[in-house]
Amino acid sequence: MNQTFRVDLRGIVDLLSHHLYTSPQVYLRELLQNAVDAITAARGADATTGRIVLVSSDGTGDGSLTISDNGVGLDEAQVHELLATIGRSSKRDELGFARHEFLGQFGIGLLSCFMVSDAIEVTTRRAGEPTVLWHGRSDGSYSVSTAPEGEERAEPGTTVTLRPRAGCEHLLTREAVTDLATHFGAHLPHTVSVDGAEIGAGPAPWDSPEGEDRGERRRRLEIYCERVFGFTPFDVVDLAAAEAGLRGVAFVLPMPANPAVPAAHRVYLKQMLLSEGAERLLPEWAFFVRCVADTAELRPTASREALYEDTLLESTRDTLGDALRSWLVRLARQDPGRLRAFLRVHHLGVKALALHDDEMLRLVAEYWPMETNVGPLTLVEFRERYGVLRFTPLLDEFRQLAPVAAAQGIAVVNAGYVYDCEIIDRLVTVDRELAAETLRAADLTTHLERLTAAEEQAIAPAVAAADQVLDRLGCDLLVRTFEPAGLPALYLLDDDTAFQVDLREAKEQVDDLWASILGTFQSPAEPRPRLVLNHRNALARQVLTLADADLRATCLEGLYVQALLLGHHPLRPADTAVLNQSFLGLIGRAVAGDAR
Numbered sequence: 001m002n003q004t005f006r007v008d009l010r011g012i013v014d015l016l017s018h019h020l021y022t023s024p025q026v027y028l029r030e031l032l033q034n035a036v037d038a039i040t041a042a043r044g045a046d047a048t049t050g051r052i053v054l055v056s057s058d059g060t061g062d063g064s065l066t067i068s069d070n071g072v073g074l075d076e077a078q079v080h081e082l083l084a085t086i087g088r089s090s091k092r093d094e095l096g097f098a099r100h101e102f103l104g105q106f107g108i109g110l111l112s113c114f115m116v117s118d119a120i121e122v123t124t125r126r127a128g129e130p131t132v133l134w135h136g137r138s139d140g141s142y143s144v145s146t147a148p149e150g151e152e153r154a155e156p157g158t159t160v161t162l163r164p165r166a167g168c169e170h171l172l173t174r175e176a177v178t179d180l181a182t183h184f185g186a187h188l189p190h191t192v193s194v195d196g197a198e199i200g201a202g203p204a205p206w207d208s209p210e211g212e213d214r215g216e217r218r219r220r221l222e223i224y225c226e227r228v229f230g231f232t233p234f235d236v237v238d239l240a241a242a243e244a245g246l247r248g249v250a251f252v253l254p255m256p257a258n259p260a261v262p263a264a265h266r267v268y269l270k271q272m273l274l275s276e277g278a279e280r281l282l283p284e285w286a287f288f289v290r291c292v293a294d295t296a297e298l299r300p301t302a303s304r305e306a307l308y309e310d311t312l313l314e315s316t317r318d319t320l321g322d323a324l325r326s327w328l329v330r331l332a333r334q335d336p337g338r339l340r341a342f343l344r345v346h347h348l349g350v351k352a353l354a355l356h357d358d359e360m361l362r363l364v365a366e367y368w369p370m371e372t373n374v375g376p377l378t379l380v381e382f383r384e385r386y387g388v389l390r391f392t393p394l395l396d397e398f399r400q401l402a403p404v405a406a407a408q409g410i411a412v413v414n415a416g417y418v419y420d421c422e423i424i425d426r427l428v429t430v431d432r433e434l435a436a437e438t439l440r441a442a443d444l445t446t447h448l449e450r451l452t453a454a455e456e457q458a459i460a461p462a463v464a465a466a467d468q469v470l471d472r473l474g475c476d477l478l479v480r481t482f483e484p485a486g487l488p489a490l491y492l493l494d495d496d497t498a499f500q501v502d503l504r505e506a507k508e509q510v511d512d513l514w515a516s517i518l519g520t521f522q523s524p525a526e527p528r529p530r531l532v533l534n535h536r537n538a539l540a541r542q543v544l545t546l547a548d549a550d551l552r553a554t555c556l557e558g559l560y561v562q563a564l565l566l567g568h569h570p571l572r573p574a575d576t577a578v579l580n581q582s583f584l585g586l587i588g589r590a591v592a593g594d595a596r
């Protein structure tokens, strides 16, 4: 035996209010939307002769709210089919697809009124038909009748009346209805009024009213951005995507944005507010803008609070991304100073983009000043001056090597910040003539001058003794001659050595099982960090040849810790102990010397 599904309306309303819509306030959006669609059905999508008249509970005086439109209206058969059938919509084509001229499509919007009211009354008239009254209740029952004489509508259209359920009265007052109607419908092309007062917020941001010059438009948009997004934009970029019937404006943030937080945009659907937090309208890398846009073709989700992810949204995202990219390129050409100012704030976004986009790569190379040991230089400037792009991939390494390399006339770029290494790598792939090389701590030792054989022989015993002191600290000793002469010692630790040192320390602290697992990573040669004493530095030479072995050890330890600190290396507990010991030891010696 065939049966039909039965629907528990209360259950459905509960589902909508708790799981689909974010707040009961959306009831007004759904009513406005139905009125707009009814006007479109009657007068065409470009009509501006629509009238939507809202009378709040303050206006009716009996606690109810009414919303009337001069749209298409319904006849009795349609009332049964459309108003009283959940999921049935007149806004789909024969195949069931949403017809793009309408806002609604799912056939559930009217139910949102049950979030604020126990009953919905509709008085509707289609041209040439009698006025029909429909009374729907939240228990799932409804009644339909023909309007008695004297209660017919004068013109085609529809009036919906809601009486608030207990606790929802505040949502139907003049203040609330004016706020909500302005929020959702301020940019509709129809006349919308609440209790006789027309709402409207001036021209929509994406419009350019006749007679408004560029300066005026810019000022208007800045004020809009301040009011709606809360910041004065660094710049304003017009957006358009014909395939999505989209027009909009992107506002460039004057302050850095967190790339991890998706940018929320304000999206209108056929000039009615869809969402203030639409996230996927622009590409992820465009986290430096907030935008407002109106679209005729993109589809909303059923909650009508976000955009539906489909191929149209994807291609729209690409088109809008192109518009932002062109703006950047234009800025570089027309106003490089401003582009630099922009990059100072948003370099992370642009660098992320440069990893996939040649034009952005060129822009970063040309305009973004990188930190180098010879002052800030763009990669293009660096290449012009030094030929090879020599860089350190780690920030700590740069700090450590920069002064020494500079003193030896070796220019090096700090590529230790996010994306810098990848950008240099990509530059090399894109431009085959460009040479780039990494400067490593180990490379620098080969640039440090060796002593003459006679000098080496003369200090050999002293070096052997000093070696023992440093061995206790897990460090090797080298004596070399290098600039700057003022620097007594240099602590060199390359990537691999740092890893091995960490491993060795971890092994010492864990149990046998872990120690043997960690041991498999340890390289047999056990590379160790190196302290390079500068033979050109008088103090370093004196320390090395001190006759007093205790004083020599204390001084060497002092030089070791100073080199660690200069290179911004973290101090292990053993290093802190050495710091205390050598510092206090030297003060003790100095005080004792003075007392004598």
Ligand SMILES: Nc1ncnc2c1ncn2[C@@H]1O[C@H](COP(=O)(O)OP(=O)(O)OP(=O)(O)O)[C@@H](O)[C@H]1O
Pocket (backbone or CB within 6 Å): 030, 033, 034, 035, 038, 069, 071, 072, 073, 074, 082, 083, 088, 089, 090, 091, 103, 104, 105, 106, 107, 108, 109, 110, 111, 157, 158
């Ligand atoms: N003011 C109105 N004038 C004429 N017809 C209306 C009006 N309001 C609702 N209707 C009819 O009732 C149907 C159901 O409306 P409802 O708001 O539930 O869904 P919808 O607008 O079709 O889709 P959605 O759930 O996406 O909003 C509509 O498709 C429309 O045919």
